[in-house]
Structures are given as C-alpha cells and as structure tokens.
Amino acid sequence: MENNDIIKLENRVYKRPALLNEAHMHYCPGCSHGVVHKLVAEVIEELGLQERAIGVSPVGCAVFAYNYIDIDWLEAAHGRATAMATATKRLMPDKLVFTYQGDGDFAAIGTCESIHSCNRGESIAIIFINNAIYGMTGGQMAPTTLLGQKTATCPYGRCADLNGYPLSITPLLAQLDGTRYVTRQSVHTPANVRKTKAAIKKAFLNSMEGKGTSVVEVVSTCNTGWKLTPEKANKWMEENMFAKYPLGDLKDVDAKNE
C-alpha cells in the first residue's frame, strides 16, 4: 500500500484542532507553550464550548495567546489574570473562564492575586506554565528558578543566601480550602501530553460546574532561556526540574469522595 492510499480523509486519526488559527506562533522552536495551546483548543472543541469560553491571557510569552486560539480572550495587567477571571466568572457564571499564565506572571508578580483567588474558591481554571525562568524578557532568574541554575541575572547559578529558595507554589495552593483540583503535569512525552489533556479537561469541567478553583501546573521547557536544544532541554527538565517539581495530582476533592 502506497502512502497516497493511506492519506485519505476517512483514514485520518489525528487532525489539527480547528480552533487553532492559521497565524504562525511566535514561540521558539520546541517551546512547550505550543503543545499546551493545542491541548486547550482540543479540549474546548471536544466539550463544545467554543461560544462560551473566555480565556485570560497574561503578560509573558503567552501574551499573544489571543492570536492563536479562536475564542474570546481578555488581556490582563501583569499578574492580575486571576483577578480579571474572578470578575468575568462572577458576571457571567455560565461561561468557561480560564487563565493561562507563566511562572513570572502567576508565581512572581501575581502571587497575591493567585493565592487569594484560589482561597476564595472562584470557579475558574488556571493553567500555569512553569519553566523556571523569565522567558520573554531574555532568560532572567524567576522565583521558580532552581538552586544552582544559571540565568542572565544569576550567571554563577542561583544561590540560596543571595537569591532565596525556589518557590513551589502549587503545593501551597493545594492546602487552601477553595481549590478543588490541583495537579502538576508536563508535556515532554506523548504519554504526558495525554495526561495533561485529561487534567485540562477536568479543570474546565470543574469551572463549568462551579465547583471551585482548578490549577493545572505544566512543568515545561524554555530551551532558548536555558540555552539548550529542545531535545536536551527535555532531558534537563527530567533530570533537574522533576526533583523539585514532581509530577502528579496534589489535590483532588472528587477522587476522595468517590
């Protein structure tokens, strides 16, 4: 059987989600943002919420998310995405409201908003991309940067005496009563991509059912900021990031009740 016989519409098992626009993504080659964008588009499409989804995009690399996924978007001030999502969800409770934030937005400048929206138990879904660096501004040290990791602003490696310790914010959020579902995933292998998709789906369903805040942290790579190839960045993440940020569900109220 020739290739042309296989490539037919009726044999298609994986297609590009229709919600992704034709615009070329500005992300660097191999950036995890692209995979998560794709998953968000797929999940919204599967749930049939195209007309009811409102995303809140952050300041950071994902600032142009509104160019890529064909749903309604809001652009929040730096770090204030969860506050904006709170207002949106309260005014329009029948909408799917989610934020899409990086670690510089969610865990640095927006720590206050993030913690308090989770504590209030707003029914929003939070997608938190943690790549342990400020990617957009050129690879400076973030609160999530690992000890010993070299960045533009800590060229000899992060040291605890001078720069403090890396902030693992998701376990902190899991302790709050307002959160319904807190999980940490990654997108570096096909299996992990599938798990992340399931996690995002669950978070979106929780938001639609008004069950409380869901946080999906995606431990991801920034190969440009880390100065590695995409392939080596994935390996570096496996070897270094997962020790500080282990994958898995941190809190799932629904699982406990079953």
Add this chain to the structure above:
Amino acid sequence: MAKIRGAVTVNTERCKGCNLCVVACPCDVLALMQKEVNDRGYHFAYMANPDKCIGCQSCALVCPDACIEVYRVVEK
C-alpha cells in the same frame, strides 16, 4: 494477521524543525530535511522511512506547532 499502516503529513511551512517529533517517533520514521529549508529557513520534518509508520500519533502529540496530521489503516 492484520497489519497496521500509518502515514503522516507535515505542514512544512509551519514546521520549525525542533526535532521533537523525530525523538518521539518509536519507529524512526521521521527525520529533518537536511538539504532543504522552508520559507522561514527551518529544516522541516518529513517521512524518511514511510514504510515503518504505524500511525501511533506520538509525533503529532508532541508537535508544538500542530503541523502534523496522522492517517491510519488496517491492512487485511
């Protein structure tokens, strides 16, 4: 025994040549085009060993630019 055959199409203009699909492929089907580039100057991915493809979708799942579509048939 029925044999599963797969094939992928790569949107070469969207591909950024990040090599992640090549690494993810369990059957060594994909490779980056060494001598050609697309309009943006990236070495795009292509099916170097089309006969080996089983249509497992691994490449499409990890592709950050969603430029891979997968087709699959069961040969009788």
